Amino acid sequence: MRYLELTPLAAAIILRLQAGESLKDSLLGATRAARAELYDATRSAWTLGKDRKKARYAFAVFEGVIREVYRIESWLPGGRTFAAQNGGKLRRRPGRSEFVGTLAADEIRRRYVNRYVGDEFVPGSQNPVKYVNIKKR
Numbered sequence: 001m002r003y004l005e006l007t008p009l010a011a012a013i014i015l016r017l018q019a020g021e022s023l024k025d026s027l028l029g030a031t032r033a034a035r036a037e038l039y040d041a042t043r044s045a046w047t048l049g050k051d052r053k054k055a056r057y058a059f060a061v062f063e064g065v066i067r068e069v070y071r072i073e074s075w076l077p078g079g080r081t082f083a084a085q086n087g088g089k090l091r092r093r094p095g096r097s098e099f100v101g102t103l104a105a106d107e108i109r110r111r112y113v114n115r116y117v118g119d120e121f122v123p124g125s126q127n128p129v130k131y132v133n134i135k136k137r
Contacts, residue, residue, distance in 0.1 A: 013048075013055040013072075014120060016128035017041055017062045038068055044098030045078030046129060052097060054134045057104055064118025069104040076100065 042060035046052075052075055060068040078096030103109065120130050 045096035
């Protein structure tokens, strides 16, 4: 398995977003609402294994490019937290997970935002999740 070089970072999870028109517009925007929509789309609600708990960072990837990096604080069952995309309503997502986090430190974001990582996914793969630097631990 080839690992994306994230040294000296510990572990990360790359989440490939399937964006509708609204999210595409958010990716181009710098408003608070656009940033909140990107965060919500990145953090919830994924079908993930136990390895998710080893990840310290989540990369929001769209069209093969890292659009944002978040520091993962904790994982919860899907739909347990406020999400702007749901009009503020909780929407339970059985069998799925979501994280609560913050923007990664500026040093980390400068290193990875706008970096192409599309080659980390096998062509034709339907799995939007890629764990990096996790199996080494």
